[in-house]
Amino acid sequence: MLVISYDLEVFTPPCSPGALTFSAIARLQGNIAPALPYLNAVLPNAVYNPGAPALVWKDGRRHVVFHADHLAVSNLEDRNAAVEQVERLVRLVNETWQERGQIEPSYAVRQRPTPMMLYKLLPGTNCRECGQATCWNFALKLGAGQVTVADCRPLADPIYADRRAQLLASVIEDQFV
Secondary structure, three states: OOOOOEEEEEEOOOOOOOOOOEEEEEEEOOOOHHHHHHHHHHOOOOEEEOOOOEEEEEEOOEEEEEEOOEEEEEEEOOHHHHHHHHHHHHHHHHHHHHOHHHOOOOOOOOOOOOHHHHHHHOOOOOOOOOOOOOHHHHHHHHHOOOOOHHHOHHHHOHHHHHHHHHHHHHOOOOOOO
16 A cells, blocks of 8 residues: 555635635655556546646536646535545555556656647537637636536537547546446
C-alpha cells in the first residue's frame, strides 16, 4: 500500500464564496510521486506534469489533481461526497501501485483540448439541438465537462463519424469504477 492514511480538509472554494459545491484536499502520509506515471497510463486523458510532479484528471464533472503528497478534488456535493471520492481515489492509487508490474508506466505529457480544438471538430451548424446558442458555446461547455459529445445530435450522423471519434478521444466522459 502506498497511501496508508491521510488528513482531509473539505471547504468551499475561495474563488466561489457561497458556492453550492465543495472541494477537498487529502494530505497524504507518504509520497505517491512514483505512482503518477502508472496513473497516467491507466487514466484516460490525464494531464501529467513530471516536473511538478502532478497529474490532473477529469473524473466526470469532478476535477482531480494528484500531487506527490496530497490530492485535491472539486465539485463535491457535501462532506460525505468528499470522503467517498477521496476514499475512491486513494483506492485507485493503491490498486494502481499494487498492479504496477502489469502496467507500462506512461511519461507522456498530454494537453487538454482547447475550446478552439473542440470547436473545429463540431459540425458548425449552430442548430441549438444541444441547448446551446452556438457550437462555440457548446465547445466551451464540452471542454469544461458541462455537456457531453452525445449532446450534439448532428454528430450522430455518419458523415461526422470521424469528428465524433476524435471528440470522444479528446474529452473524458466516463468515470472509473
